[in-house]
């Protein structure tokens with residue numbers, strides 16, 4: 028379903044104030060016509076990035092799919108696209124909003140251990156779960172003292188502190204799943220050996236809501252199309268500065284830069300929702316495109332996810348030409364970083380639903396500042412100050428040039 032804009036009353040509030048303060052008077056008028064002045068120099072791009080990181084990440088915080096916070100963020104993204112584009116729309120679908128109302132640490136023998144509930148996972152009964160902490164061949168669990176029935180299971184984040192739990196074993200009856208941090212492994216192992224009593228609780232709620240993609244289009248001379256997608260939602264417990272707000276900001280800067288060009292290809296920019304679940308946003312938009320028989324217009328799909336983990340872009344594509352072009356652009360623009368290439372499919376996560384287009388696909392992530400950036404993955408401290416701003420600039424330069432060059436094909 029496509030909706031032209033959205034009722035004003037519904038989303039009033041957040042976005043307007045800061046914008047007006049920053050760009051009042053004649054500037055506001057000028058920027059409504061074209062946003063190119065926002066991103067024409069490195070200095071302006073830096074300013075643009077910092078300003079949007081503040082509005083989306085710092086001022087709003089976590090923006091999980093289906094939440095009011097996500098809707099606020101989507102409105103800001105819509106307004107930003109509208110600075111340069113006339114064809115900007117919400118693409119809305121039904122989505123069951125899941126929220127964690129309350130949760131406890133994992134408490135074993137009086138020790139508090141950080142634990143994070145699975146996204147869209149089961150909660151515990153009101154009184155919490157109490158049982159024996161064990162380790163089996165698959166991992167850690169709490170089992171009932173008498174029946175030995177599994178009551179909760181735990182997954183470990185091999186990269187650092189606890190992130191949302193992910194299910195890893197088949198159970199006849201589903202149970203709550205929690206994530207734990209790798210630093211706690213010795214304590215967990217000792218607790219399991221000693222068969223200590225453990226407690227945990229999580230209170231969750233689901234309600235009917237909407238998923239919201241933001242779609243901006245720049246008509247080209249031809250209906251052949253380049254589609255750029257970047258997810259705008261976050262996990263429930265993180266403001267998602269690196270994953271994936273900074274990539275969305277790169278995409279918005281590409282919008283402003285491309286809007287003033289006469290492009291051969293039609294350019295479509297998708298700030299997608301629900302990537303952190305099962306890519307419902309991307310699937311919904313791809314279904315729209317199948318329904319109106321335009322999916323096959325797409326010649327390129329570029330999926331940006333976490334472009335700021337380091338200065339070395341990590342490119343997955345099955346297309347050798349795509350990889351050669353990325354390499355060539357680094358050389359031509361004198362960008363002294365080392366792009367990483369793998370044989371992985373460019374159709375992954377949010378680009379997956381577009382596979383039937385037959386387009387060339389590229390998925391971009393990044394590496395290089397791993398010690399600073401990877402530990403904050405899906406953590407509450409993936410905050411604006413953790414975004415290495417040079418990576419934003421590098422991504423902008425490389426992909427702006429990439430789009431210019433593939434547009435000539």
Ligand SMILES: [Zn+2]
Nearest residue numbers: 270271332333
């Ligand atoms: Zn992501």
